[in-house]
Amino acid sequence: MLAVNFLLLAAALFSIGVYGVIARRNAVMVLMSIELILNAVNLNLIAFALMTGAVDGQVFALYVIAIAAAEVGVGLAMVLMIYRNRRSIALDELSEMKG
């Protein structure tokens, strides 16, 4: 198998995730797009671990999985709090911090 296959697949997933983060208005959908981005990075780490024969890449991938789980937990708790306070999770309506 060619390394380029894996890396191009990861690049495509990453770009699709970036599009989702830019285009989506619903906060839950933005979190889903962030998951796409994190998975693209993990694919790269696993491909490089296979290429070099060291397991460090797999160790890093496991760290990323754990951090992603923590991130989704905190992110969704924040989304719930915003929904409770404002009855909406549209990101373009959250403009209190705008100067």
Next chain:
Amino acid sequence: MNALILAADDINVAQNVGFGIIAAVMIFAALSVVSSKNVVHAALWLVVVLGGVAAQYILAAAEFVAVSQVLVYIGAVMVLFLFGIMLTRAQIGKEAGLNNRGWAVGIPVAVLLFGLLAWVVIDEFRDDVLPDRGPTPTVLLSDQFLSIYIVPFFALAFVLLAAAIGAIVLARKD
């Protein structure tokens, strides 16, 4: 040139075909995640992407990471997402206004980013072949975790604890 490389002896054809099929399904599902008009459907397409990633890990001889991916992402994170969708009372069915007004800006950004990444990747790794390795013994992973990566491992445990407490504090009603 690609055909020549495919014909070389050290390329496992079955592995390549499997990779291609799974990759095509993953790209289609990822596009559906970011373009679906229905939040629940987007979450279910995300399950397809995450399962495809786990399958690619198995093709790349990383079984332990694949199993962790299934447990953590498909098992836990997706349930969190579905609860999040439920508790924020998304409409069941099609929903207008899921996209920003300036959503079209995302297309050139994503295309440019993909072009740049693809150019760099192809330029650097054009002829690198992934070796055919057997399964990674899990004992190797645990040796790494409990020796040179022990400090980040404890930091990770602390982060998970802090995230759990933070999520409870944020989501609590009072």
